[in-house]
Amino acid sequence: MLLKKLEKMEQRIQQLESELKQKQDRPVADANAKRTARTASLTSANAAASSTDAKDATAKPEDQKTEAQSSSPSAKPKSKDFMALPPLPTASDKPILGVADSPVPGLSLGAYGEIKFGSVQNPAAGGQWQKGFDAARFVLLPTYAITPNIIFNAEIEFEHAGAGFDNDDKLHGTAEIEQVWIDFKIMDQFNWRSPGVDLVPIGYINQHHEPTQFYSVGRPELYNGLIPSTWKVPSSSVYGTISEDVKYQVMVSTSNEDFGDSFDNRTAAKTVPLPGTPYAAGIDGVNALGFSRPPLGDFQQLNNAVAVSGRLDVTPTFLPGFAASVSAYFSPNTTPRGAHDDLGNFLGKSSLALFDAEFRYRVPDTGLELRGEYVRADFGHPENLRANNDSDPTNNVGKSMYGYSGEIAYHVPLGTVLNSEWEAVPFYRYTYQNLQTAGFAGTDANLPTGQGQRQYHTAGFAVYPSPKLVLKATYQRVIDKSATGALSDSFLGGVGFFF
Template sequence: MLKKMEAMEQRIQSLEAELKKKDAPAPEKQAAAVPEKQPASSDKNPKKAPAPDPKKGASAAAPPSDPPQNTQGKPASKSKPLDVSTPASDLPILGLAPSPVAGLSIGAYGEVKFGTMQNPAANGQWQNGFDAARMVLLPTYAITDNIIFNAEIEFEHAGSGFDNEDKLHGTAEIEQLWIDFKIVDQFNWRAPGIDLVPIGYINVHHEPTQFYSVNRPELYNGLIPSTWKVPGTSIYGTITEDLKYQVMLSASNEDFGDTFDARTAAKTVPPPGTPYFPGIDGLNALTFSNPPLGDFQQLSNTVAVSGRLDFTPTFLPGFGGSISAYYSPNTTPRGAHDDFGNFLGASSLTMFDAEFRYRVPNTGLELRGEYVRVEFGHPENLRANNDTDPTDNVGKSMFGYSGEIAYHVPLGTFLSSDWEAVPFYNYTYENFQTGGFAGTDANLPTGAGQRQFHTAGVAVFPSPKVVLKATYQRVIDKSLAGALSDSFLGGVGFFF
């Protein structure tokens, strides 16, 4: 009897070994567990470096290839590691658990900010503050191998609305919502939904592990109205190993920055005689011009077109860059008028962006640079030039540029993780009020629209998926009182 039991036990062990061998992932499935190929780097410790990747480094809104797969063939978590050599988690539900539904994965990112800053509305008084800035869920579902659902559900500023009792003042919104139809590598279609305009790097890859400052880089705080989400549809694909593209048709941005209840039932601005806030102005640039996403509330029939080329040349390891453009033939909303009741004509908007990221191989050095320019076809028809307030006037163009230097310093292994510190310095210049302030306002630009930002600090990465930040920012403009907007900020960010 004992011999029979021993033989049976050996048989069971043999069957278990065969089953494990059968379930082991094939080489091609193992390769699929790693995010899409990023620019190579010959750094000896590449997993400690933020990847300068425009291909698929940080956001589902970038022109993607097939979603990363885990070893069970299911889409992997949307966790995008800091570098190509760090594999994605094989646990698709927030990196913590297997998916209960084949094809389903859920990722997340978020950030918390705190510190002290000057308040220009209080004559530059320093004031302490805290902001649970955002918590974002990233569900993905592979309906089939070629039909992929993606969404981004965002909660901002610790709330889902304004609540006086609970002291919440936040939003809950759908930041991305679309279905991809994967056809061939060279040509794929993203069905109409909510998507990000393919302009710049940080608008598309805006998770807090992708930039070193506590706040997003200044070029994306108005000049590029990040997060620049629009109703749109696009095509995208891979031209060569080094080059990818995306072309989008979307609802146009609007020169209307007032509240929803200021829109009439006729889908126009308030009637003549009723003032309203501009969507484009010389103090906030394009911050308030994004089109609404719901309930047919758009104030224009205009369709905008935008496009982007991402390049990661194989002959230059560690380098990534992009050029992108946006054009709307008319940003003037229905019924637009000046403060005297005169109706305003059309005004086009053209934007161009060029940026690069370069992690120098075999060193800790990283360089980034970007240039953005916006041109207006008829600035005399912009609301800001016709609202009897000359302080927010807009010229023929806006532009800005930035340069950044960072250095990656390994800190050693703590708490079972390789830590890294990235001290950095960024200089940004913006000009929202160039010459040609035509309109009914006095053509007097203010210095507030011309700003310099000196930002220095350190980002510490306990893991590629977590970052601790400290930033000092000095802001200078040409207004009489000065910018009065300096800050000392700390932050905690995550992305998995």
């Protein structure tokens, strides 16, 4: 009888070992490492060592690798522990939204999004405070490892609660492809990203724009026009690692365009409206480059110019906790076909050069974090920009635009709440922008309003119940040199997630 029990026990052990081996051998590609690499850049929600934070802070989507899901092999059971099984994978190990195994090896699906609410001043209503709500965005992040060295990536975004505007549903939003490309992983020093829709490698938040990456409810002010985040373009690029401390990316893309009007105002010849019909500028002294991004579909581009951009990411090993980047963009011509002033005169070419430098520093062994950034745009022949020839002297553009910001934050551990480690990050950020410098010429009068010269005082706190979730509260004071002042202060709350 005892021998039979021992025999059954041995059979049970063999069965359990066989099941464990099958789980270990089943290849589930961890293509979601792309999203994990971007998450790792979040210094606000990670209390890990500062040197590790600095390395991770510049991790880019191209750092992803396809790996098999693994767990530690179990030793032969002893005594009554022979029934014990290895622990289940944590949520972060799950490739489908962090909660489920992938039904297809190599497939993963992430998501990020943000909800905003609060009270803002409306300049169009004389600065009246108005309460509001915005389901700002929900983004799906599908990734598929075609092979270990060929990786498909995409971002599918729904903004402002939907893709329609009907009386019955009260929606006013968009659905769009924010990114879609295939990476060919050749070697550490050189890799190729196929033609597709990608982000111009300018600035940090432009490429890492998920709401867990910044502390304010809204994106930092430099990324609301001066850098037109999310700056997506038809493009192709190469990238790689120069050394342990330096990574690079070089991109060719469709050029931005000085056309900010609707598709209805493009002609069948892919030109702006004929002379005599006004149209909105894509580059102006109030919105900067916010409306100049090139169209992505149906061969609707209005010029043939090809832009070039590049970026260097630096994480010096001799300075733990520090990460920085420098980047630049150049287009030889932003003028669309048929561009004209309001008098019917055709406009010549105007080039655009943009430069950005930024840093992030989490001081080792403290909760202190510092960030800083400088952005400058220079225009060749600004007299040919539409804003200087549209019969509106209040939005004129000079030879350049620039802005800078400085931010200080402090990470405060809150202890364990609801079975997770919480952290609070109070912060303050100062930003200055000048979008209406001197040196413009055109048919419009030289009457800058001062509206393009703005200061932003942004303060608040972000609470992280998890590195994947953030609760925010922000007060912003806006000052400009116009006669009335900005009249656009705000008290906002927000919820953001990224997993």
